[in-house]
Amino acid sequence: MSTSTEINRSTSTPVSLANDRFARAAVLVARIVVAFLWIQNVRWKVPPDFGALAAFTGFAIDHPVFPPYTAVVENIILPNIGVFGWVIVLSEATIGAFLLVGLFTRLWALVAVVQGFVIFLTVGLTPEEWPWSYYLIMVGCLMLAGVAGGRVWGLDGLLRPVWLARDSVWAKWLARAS
Amino acid sequence: MTVKSGLIALSALCLVSLVMLVVPEDEAYQWVNQSTNSSIVFVICAILGFVAAATGRFAIGFAAGAIAFISALVQLVGLADGGLIGGNGSTFALLLGVGLGFCGLALADRLTPVTA
Numbered sequence: 001m002s003t004s005t006e007i008n009r010s011t012s013t014p015v016s017l018a019n020d021r022f023a024r025a026a027v028l029v030a031r032i033v034v035a036f037l038w039i040q041n042v043r044w045k046v047p048p049d050f051g052a053l054a055a056f057t058g059f060a061i062d063h064p065v066f067p068p069y070t071a072v073v074e075n076i077i078l079p080n081i082g083v084f085g086w087v088i089v090l091s092e093a094t095i096g097a098f099l100l101v102g103l104f105t106r107l108w109a110l111v112a113v114v115q116g117f118v119i120f121l122t123v124g125l126t127p128e129e130w131p132w133s134y135y136l137i138m139v140g141c142l143m144l145a146g147v148a149g150g151r152v153w154g155l156d157g158l159l160r161p162v163w164l165a166r167d168s169v170w171a172k173w174l175a176r177a178s
Numbered sequence: 179m180t181v182k183s184g185l186i187a188l189s190a191l192c193l194v195s196l197v198m199l200v201v202p203e204d205e206a207y208q209w210v211n212q213s214t215n216s217s218i219v220f221v222i223c224a225i226l227g228f229v230a231a232a233t234g235r236f237a238i239g240f241a242a243g244a245i246a247f248i249s250a251l252v253q254l255v256g257l258a259d260g261g262l263i264g265g266n267g268s269t270f271a272l273l274l275g276v277g278l279g280f281c282g283l284a285l286a287d288r289l290t291p292v293t294a
Binding site for chain 2: 092101
């Protein structure tokens with residue numbers, strides 16, 4: 001027999017991010033701080049020679065995490081650091097920019113997870129580095145993708161309803177990215 | 179969030195970022211590098227953003243985004259030596275974000291129906 005103090009699980013309102021002010025504030029703060037993590041770290045990757053980035057990438061050879069990746073770094077990335085440096089600068093700046101304004105947040109947060117993993121493969125076993133910082137980067141970005149952080153005070157929250165209302169392939173993909 | 183509140187928030191972010199002018203160039207504290215010229219760009223964007231929010235003419239917000247985008251492009255071209263804008267890659271990334279934000283808000287205003 002049920003009592004009045006028992007929770008009626010069939011009719012109680014589920015706790016959701018959308019209804020929880022603290023959760024929404026936490027997601028917003030996390031998104032902004034993670035965005036600035038990526039934004040700030042573009043600063044030391046300076047063209048045209050990307051000297052500091054080349055030295056950083058070289059740790060993958062000195063302290064290999066995954067030998068096949070080390071071979072890629074040694075034979076492809078470092079000899080062409082002038083090209084890969086630009087790819088890294090543009091990708092990390094773009095990750096930061098999109099996360100900052102909460103546009104296509106799921107997509108860019110997942111790109112950030114991949115980039116975080118690549119950085120871990122590069123310096124994960126370097127003595128001066130703390131591997132958990134890269135785990136935290138990956139998990140932080142994974143959480144932003146999971147909770148779709150751009151729907152809280154972000155452009156995704158404004159534009160996603162538009163994409164969902166449209167019946168086109170493009171709109172569906174944009175909605176998925178948000 | 180509404181388009182108007184988004185414009186106000188993004189404009190405020192532009193102004194708050196100017197604090198970095200007086201923050202030591204240290205990884206722990208300086209989240210983005212600001213130069214005199216980049217500060218002028220962010221102030222212009224902020225003013226346009228506030229005006230767009232106050233007047234409801236969100237095309238002005240789009241203009242703010244265009245200015246930020248063009249500045250980001252100039253910054254990217256001159257990334258090796260600071261170029262015309264000054265600052266570094268972090269300045270470029272923030273300009274890119276501000277450009278995306280203002281243009282996205284103006285676009286959202288065009289695409290979303292006005293509700294009473």
